[in-house]
Structures are given as C-alpha cells and as structure tokens.
Amino acid sequence: MTHSSSNDGLQLLSVAQTAKLLGVTRQRVHDLIKNEQIIACKLGRYYYVENAEIERYKNQPTGKPYQPRSTTSQPSFIDN
Numbered sequence: 001m002t003h004s005s006s007n008d009g010l011q012l013l014s015v016a017q018t019a020k021l022l023g024v025t026r027q028r029v030h031d032l033i034k035n036e037q038i039i040a041c042k043l044g045r046y047y048y049v050e051n052a053e054i055e056r057y058k059n060q061p062t063g064k065p066y067q068p069r070s071t072t073s074q075p076s077f078i079d080n
Contacts, residue, residue: 021054033049
C-alpha cells in the first residue's frame with residue numbers, strides 16, 4: 001500500500017515495497033528498523049517507510065573508510 005500526501009510528495013512504503021527497492025528481504029528491513037538504521041512509522045501493526053528515508057539509506061557510505069597502508073618500511077627483526 002502506498003500513501004501519498006499532496007503537500008510534499010511524501011510516500012509511505014510498506015516493508016515489502018522497501019525490501020524490493022533495497023534488494024533485501026523483509027526480515028532485513030525489519031532488522032534495519034529495529035537497529036534504527038532506517039526510520040519508520042508504525043500504523044496499527046505495520047511499519048511504513050518514507051521514500052526519502054529509503055534514498056537517505058541508499059546514499060549513506062558503507063563499510064569502513066579507506067585507509068591506505070603505510071609505505072614506510074617496517075623494522076626487520078632478524079636474530080643473528
């Protein structure tokens with residue numbers, strides 16, 4: 001079910017619709033909501049996610065930030 005607001009183009013998407021847009025399972029979307037990685041509103045017993053929230057989640061950086069390895073040589077420990 002998609003709800004629209006004529007004021008600002010707000011769309012509320014179901015968990016299933018959100019999962020399809022993100023290419024993940026519905027369970028993963030519920031986990032993202034539970035871990036507050038995606039903000040959702042609960043209407044009755046169902047969660048709905050704003051389309052802008054999906055875009056925000058898609059555009060956030062993933063993984064660890066890139067840190068190049070040091071090019072300086074490490075001291076060599078050789079027993080003589």
